[in-house]
Amino acid sequence: MISENLNCPHCGGTLPPPIGKRKFKCLYCDKSLYFRSKDFVPRYIIEESKDIEIKKETEKLFGSKIVNPFVKEEALLVSRKKKFIPFYMLSGKRGGVMEIGKERIVAPNYMKLNLDPQNNISTGYQRNKPEIIIEEDSRVTLSDFRYVYEAATLDEAGLAQEEIRRAISANMDRLKAASVEELHKKGELISPTISKETIIENGVRSAKAGKDSFEIMEMNISIVYYPVEEMIFSFRDTFFSITFDLVRGKFLWGLLPCRRNLLVYSSLLLSSFLGFFFGQFLSFLFIPFTFKDIQNNFSFWMYFGTFIFFAFSLIFGGGLNIAYLLLKTPFGARITPDGLFLSKIAEPPKSFLTPYLKFVLRTFASGFEEALKGKKR
Known part of the structure; x- marks a missing residue:
């Protein structure tokens, strides 16, 4: 493996690239630095809601009419852990030159000279036939785009993943930078199973859909993690799990004993x-x-x-x-x-x-x- 040395942007000191982490300090000026390689993918997370009462929502779920009435009294909580579901986010700018044709109707007046027998000159105005003039207008447009795609397919989630994808698009203001190391400490980090190349191809197709004259001016790919919590219960020698949405405060998927x-x-x-x-x-x-x-x-x-x-x-x-x-x-x-x-x-x-x-x-x-x-x- 061949690696290139780095230069500190503050003091110009030569540093070796970090191994296993992005954040490190300069050996000369002791300033904090971040290393970003060519294949680096930024990672974000949707912030959890602070006013969610999971216990109250779980009791309400167990009290449903089609759930076994003894679940609420006899079910035992075996484990409880957070999971972070990955999604790809494509963002960037698209633009191009649009040719716009405008039609303008012009009807000019012109002066007509009339000669009378006494050699007096009189003037009159006559309206000519209207003319249509086409004027071309070229405008450069530039707009932002942002698309969210699934990064991993969860068989147990089903249609809930599409619900999460829409929730991410609606909560972009709650995005914050995420550290993989910190997320591993909090819960299970699900790895992406869909290739980035497939997502980029779909994103380019979506960004240019219906806009043949538009071109992708800039595109960035990042990973957004969505926090959920999985709870496993034991009930009469059987185990069942339910998954809770920590952003919107609702249950996403799971299975309970029925009545x-x-x-x-x-x-x-x-x-x-x-x-x-x-x-x-x-x-x-x-x-x-x-x-x-x-x-x-x-x-x-x-x-x-x-x-x-x-x-x-x-x-x-x-x-x-x-x-x-x-x-x-x-x-x-x-x-x-x-x-x-x-x-x-x-x-x-x-x-x-x-x-x-x-x-x-x-x-x-x-x-x-x-x-x-x-x-x-």
Whole structure:
């Protein structure tokens, strides 16, 4: 590795480049200096809000209607640590020369001489046909641009990263210089996984979008860290984590145990709906037939009996299967920036009623088709 010596800007002394840090002191004049290499990327952090009460917000979250009511009383806090999520920020200036064409309507007056018989000269004015004159106006424009992009993809964050990106753009006035060494002492520093070249290419494309005559006059890339706090809880031999936004004071993502009785009520509601649908269907069956048809027509009993069998099978097979799946499928209360939602966290287990339900649905469809053919005859 070949390194070049540095010169102190204050006293002109020759110094070796620092190793492992940017801040150092001159060996001659003892002035503090900062070393910036060619590949140096400035780092900033969004300041945390000081009026956020995490404990109060957590208790409010645990008291939600879809969260297991015992979580608030039995959950134990296992760990609590800060995380700093990286984002790229492209900033600079764009400018160019814009050719603007202006149209101006000109209608000049000119004087006309009239001669009369007594050799007296009289004058008059006549308006000429209007003319259109195009005047070109060239203007040099210069404007600032600033774009924020994700520097690392977090699978557990989902759409919350887009929410954070917008939050950074809205809180640029709270940016301050960050020291990587100091951030490592406070919490976990997430490393960027997306290359700078990809971000620069996207930034140039965005800066010139819709402005073909504009050119990038200056571009700087920096990393902005967004502070969040991850809390891990233990509840009945299971662990779950939630992530809190330290800038806006809201939860971003996570998973909580849900209230199981809601699933039981949902299964009962679905079974009741199937029963109501079956009753309405039975009342509809008697409409196309008269009383005489009911006594003497064999096709009516075939038609009616087929639907009775398959409708009952659908209610008991389908209703029980749905209720079983609702009770056995692992659900959770998923945290998003927009609130809590009931979400499936794993695939439902195979039920012994599932093959039976598929058979009932397949036979029901074929029986319905045959019954309609018999009715048409």
